[in-house]
Amino acid sequence: MATTLNRRSLLGGVAAAGLAGPVASAPAGEFGPLKRPSWAADGPQGAAAAKGLGFGAAVPSNLLNRSANFQKIMARDCGVLVGNNEMKMAVMLPEPGRPDFAPADSVVRFGRAHGQRLRGHALVWHEALPAWVAPLLEHASAAQAGDFLHRWIDTAAGRYRGVIDSWDVVNEVLAGYGPVRRADGLRESPWLTALGPDYIDLAFRWAREADPRAALAWNEDSLEHAFDWVEAKRGRVLKRLEGMRARGVPVRRFGIQAHLISDQPFDPKAFRRFIGDLGQLGIGIEITELDIDDKAFPADAALRDKAVAEFARRFLDVVLDEPATLSVVTWGYFDGDTWLNDHPDHRRRDGLAQRPLPLDTTMRPKPFREALIAAFRAAPDHSVARARLRETI
Template sequence: MSIGLNRRGLLVGVAAGGLIPPAAAETPDIGPLGKPSWTLDGPQGAAAAKGLAFGAAVPSNLLNHSAAFRRILARDCGLLVGNNEMKLAVVMPEPGRTDFAPADSMVRFARAHGQHLRGHALVWHEALPAWVAPLLTGANSAQAGDFLHRWIATIVGRYRGLIESWDVVNEALAGYGPIHREDGLRETPWLAALGPESIDLAFRLAHEADPRAALAWNEDSLEHAFGWVEAKRARALKRLEGMRARGVPIHRFGIQAHLISDQPFDPKPFRRFLRDLGALGLGIEITELDIDDKAFPADPAARDKAVADFARRFLDVALDEPAVLNVVTWGFFDGDTWLNDHPDHRRRDGLRQRPLPFDEPMRPKPFREALIAAFRHAPDHSAARARLRNTP
């Protein structure tokens, strides 16, 4: 099938299963499981002593072409997640064609170095190939549900038993600005095709595809001290309570933690939110930590210190909570950050952002030391975390 299919052809393809080839049953070439490569004196070593895991988002192009990048990942990280490698736009760029090579390369590296894996992300309003939104627009609920089933079965089934946790839904709630729905859900092609039930359905399908994987809802804009953020936290908790009451197989909640230097952070309400999540019996993951430094000085040394200080203030609060299991940075060195490409995050002085633990030449920065210090000084909740890791 080609991109040029009309809507009727696409819908026939959904009904016939032709849009997604039966690749889930294939065994990927992932190689043997190696011994953990991370060192005791790095971030993962410090995290592991408290029952935590530390890691980073990984673009496969860098992983496959930069020996220096592979070295710092192997030494410092116990957990990896793909940037885009397991998203629909990469895995199924055209109807009827799948591409697992980027994801497989990341899985092979993690396996060889004894690292755990997160899967990101099954249902998101972005990273959709051009052919999917028209398909969902023209599908009835049964057809859209069948497509979602086939997609989740394909990607989750391929890596069954290899992924510690999956981001099943990503950024499901509307954020800053007008809220058009009483339930606060973001308007997306998935929501339009399947309604609010699409969230519960996605979790049930993911659990069916891999009953051993922990399943997470990953959400943005929950960290800073604004009224609309507090309202978003309340909406998240209300929906989570409903999902738990309905028996939805949700095990974790992901907080992205894209921290912004010119926005306020108040530890008290954030700590309360973490405790409320933990009280629901959910594990918590910090999934996309970085620090937008646009309000910090131009001088690199002063800026790096301010970034590290902000990261430490945030982590000191987060790591107090026994339900927090993982801390993942979105990228690992300053040459691999999305912030320089986003108009809302560019610095006014034109300098490049320095938001991550290593600088552009991959030299360690104070942020890395702040991670190690935060893990070492965190309370030891290893027993509680071990119990949560065993769910499901």
């Protein structure tokens, strides 16, 4: 489609996208009332709730809509839900003038019907953009690009105004492995090119306008392992957060993706210092995309599952010690729904499928699920501090 759009249609992309004005929140009752929580006291969310924590998973709406077994498991184990791709621009605005809210709406309805908190993911990312957006931004002035971004945030966050607990406003904005080309450490992206580094602050301010009740988060990757470049990136995170807070940017939470990799070192003390520094800023911490790449673990499924669970427990014991930690979310909940097997950097050398999540491909519990429950039960009780932090959005 993008190759057929001329300059005029590109620069008129805001209107073409069906974003001619701010989008009001969905009508009252659109997603149903928030019902009593459905999670079981003896499951992961039950154990988490006793310590003032939330636990949940990213879910694909197509599976959630068709599998009664998956619905039962999500209702039983999770107090937090996030759509896997459902609220990304590529899904919600696949074509100009034809927004598609159905996948996201179905996740929201399920969450409200089961008394679950909902996370929105993600308003601004350098990936998951519809094909027609890149040429639009390339030909737009900064004012036009800003207008487009503003109206997109109005559309997505505005539709779910009042029903989303926290929004990933920006996702993966810092450069990761390899040379850092900019002094500020920002990742090259269409948004940075079109709007400059202020796009981050602007996105948070516009998200606050669209939904004043949602806690607004910066979600970031590659912060967990013990490498010099990771330590440098942690420093850039803290410096930018300090600046954002000083400028009055309404960032209230920081998301640590936690895609853990079995053949990379993890230093509990260094990571504990980092999340402690985040907590000292008054920022709530969310573990947003937890899974464990098992490529360094044995081929034997039982041994591998045990090693995955042990790694998860080591990580969670550090994370849950911090009073500012508010929730833990896995990226997918069963092994049949992992992205790792499709990524060339994460394929096992023996050709076996990854087993990175709490349930196996048949949705039966694995030691990882038990490790979650054990970690929540053993964690210090910071319920009062967490409740106070949740009140500050």
